[in-house]
Amino acid sequence: MMTGLVLGGGGANGAYEAGACLALAEAGWSFDAISGVSVGSVGAYGLAQYPKSAFLAAAKNAVTMWLSLTGDHDVYRYRQPKYLAGLVAPSLCTTDPLEAFLRAHLDPNRIRVSGVQVRVSAVDLLTGDSVLFTEHDDPVVAAMASASFPLAFPPVDDGRGHVLTDGGVRDVIPLSLLLKLGCSKLAIVATQPERVPVVTWKDVNTVLDQAKRDFQLIMNEIEKNDLAMLEQINAWIAQGFALPGKRHIDTVVIRPKTSLGDSLSFDAAKNDRLIEQGREDAKEALALCTP
Numbered sequence: 001m002m003t004g005l006v007l008g009g010g011g012a013n014g015a016y017e018a019g020a021c022l023a024l025a026e027a028g029w030s031f032d033a034i035s036g037v038s039v040g041s042v043g044a045y046g047l048a049q050y051p052k053s054a055f056l057a058a059a060k061n062a063v064t065m066w067l068s069l070t071g072d073h074d075v076y077r078y079r080q081p082k083y084l085a086g087l088v089a090p091s092l093c094t095t096d097p098l099e100a101f102l103r104a105h106l107d108p109n110r111i112r113v114s115g116v117q118v119r120v121s122a123v124d125l126l127t128g129d130s131v132l133f134t135e136h137d138d139p140v141v142a143a144m145a146s147a148s149f150p151l152a153f154p155p156v157d158d159g160r161g162h163v164l165t166d167g168g169v170r171d172v173i174p175l176s177l178l179l180k181l182g183c184s185k186l187a188i189v190a191t192q193p194e195r196v197p198v199v200t201w202k203d204v205n206t207v208l209d210q211a212k213r214d215f216q217l218i219m220n221e222i223e224k225n226d227l228a229m230l231e232q233i234n235a236w237i238a239q240g241f242a243l244p245g246k247r248h249i250d251t252v253v254i255r256p257k258t259s260l261g262d263s264l265s266f267d268a269a270k271n272d273r274l275i276e277q278g279r280e281d282a283k284e285a286l287a288l289c290t291p
Contacts, residue, residue, distance in 0.1 A: 001184045001185055002032045002033065002183040002184060003029070003031050003032055003184075003185045003187075004032065004033045004034065004035065004178035004181070004187075005021070005031040005033070005034045005035070005047070006034075006036075006186055006188040006189065007034065007035070007040030007043045007044055008040050008168070008172050008173040008189065008192075008219075008223065009039060009040055009166070009167070009168030009172055009191070010039050010040070010191030010260070010263060011038065011039055011149060011263030011264055012075075012261075012262065012264055012266045012270070013191040013260040013261065014039035014040065014042060014066070014191070015066040015271040015272075016189075016256065016260055016274040016275070016281075017040065017043050017062075017191065017278060018043065018059070018065070018066045018278065019275035019276060019278025019279035019280075020254045020278035020279065020282040021047065021055075021058075021059040021062055021278075021282075022059040022060065022062070022063055022275070022278075022279050023279045023280075023282030023286065024059070025055045025056040025058070025059040025060075026056065027283075029187060030052045030053065030055040031047075031055060032052060032116065032117065032181075033117035033118070033119065033178050033181050033183055034047055034048055034116060034117070034118055035118070035120065035174040035175075035177040035178045036118075036119075037120065037121055037167030037168050037174050038146055038166050038167055038168040039147055039191075040174075040189075041120040041122075041133075041142060041143045041146035041167065042106075042143045042147060043062060044119075044120055045111055045118060045120070045142070045143055046058070046061065046106060048116040048118045049061070049106070049110040050116070051114045051116065052114075052116055065105050066271045066275060067268075067271060067275070068101075068105075069101070069266050069271060071266060071268060072264070072265065072266050072267075073097060074097050074098075074101060075101065076093040076094065076152070077093060077094050077096070077097065078092060078093050079091070079092060079093060083206070083207060083208065086207075089154075090155060091152060091153050091155075092151060092152050093152050095148075095153050095154065098147075098153075102140045102143055102144065103140055106139040106140055108138060108139055108140075111135050111139055112136060116135065117134070117181060118133075119133075120132070120133040120134075120143070120146050120167065120174075121133070121167040121174060121177065122142070122146040122148070122156070122162075122164040123165050123167060123169045123170050124162045125155050125163045125164065126162075126163050130167070130171065131162050131164060133145075133146070141158050141159070142158075145158055145167075146164075146166065146167040146168075147166065147167075148164060148166050149215075149263075149264070150165055150166055150215060151207075151208065151211040152208060152211070152264060153166075168215070169218075170222075171222070172190075172220075172222045172223040173188055173190055173222075173223050173226055173227070175226055179249070183249075184247060184248070184250065185250040185251075186251045186252075187252050188251060188252070188253045188254065189254045189255070189278070190253065190255040191256065191260055192219060192220050193255060193256050193259060194224070194255065196220045197258065199213065208264075212262070215263075230249060233246050233249075234248055234251075250289075252286060252289050254278070254282045254286075255281070256278075260277075
């Protein structure tokens with residue numbers, strides 16, 4: 001039975017995923033394949049640098065990567081004048097620091113030979129189609145594309161004729177990428193609570209804050225529908241219905257109970273807190289199942 005790990009989007013809240021992966025590793029889980037979108041793509045490639053048998057080391061390295069981020073300046077810089085720059089530039093921010101971070105932490109050769117399959121997606125801004133990346137592609141280009149947060153981060157030219165934006169626009173939790181590989185058991189890590197938290201006008205009184213809120217609402221709806229469909233298919237199969245091309249999928253879903261905070265705030269203290277929260281939430285979810 002192939003076991004897969006699904007890492008959803010969530011921007012700066014990806015530290016939560018690192019903590020969850022550590023708990024999974026400590027509980028004896030390991031994975032044949034890992035899929036990710038948006039910040040989950042960074043996690044997918046980072047973990048895939050290690051063979052399946054070394055998933056604990058992979059998870060510890062993921063935690064180390066997140067703890068090395070000391071603030072927003074390690075990931076992006078605002079163009080000047082702030083906010084107005086977006087009217088004449090492709091984004092409000094530049095992401096040169098993120099590219100440097102990824103090149104320092106992702107080794108394409110290790111990813112290619114680890115034996116762990118990777119599936120990462122981004123969205124072609126021109127055609128609207130999803131574009132797939134694997135363990136054989138440049139992990140930095142793939143992760144930069146998949147994590148290109150709309151409005152804030154610039155689209156990425158992958159050198160193959162695509163102009164790419166955030167994979168979470170179409171696929172918040174990339175289940176289908178691993179189901180197509182034949183995975184029958186999935187650990188799914190999401191960074192959003194089941195219900196979108198209520199906010200005040202103060203929380204969305206800038207263009208960027210409104211864009212983040214809009215993206216949060218879209219992501220939550222897609223995520224909710226994908227998980228509901230998977231549960232429904234499992235229920236139909238359990239009732240004896242024959243569904244061509246479908247099979248029962250064992251799943252454990254790890255997600256926070258409340259909002260993790262600003263998806264563009266890469267605060268060091270916040271990262272530390274989210275790692276521990278992800279670890280504890282994963283332990284709670286895993287108490288209901290076995291590896």
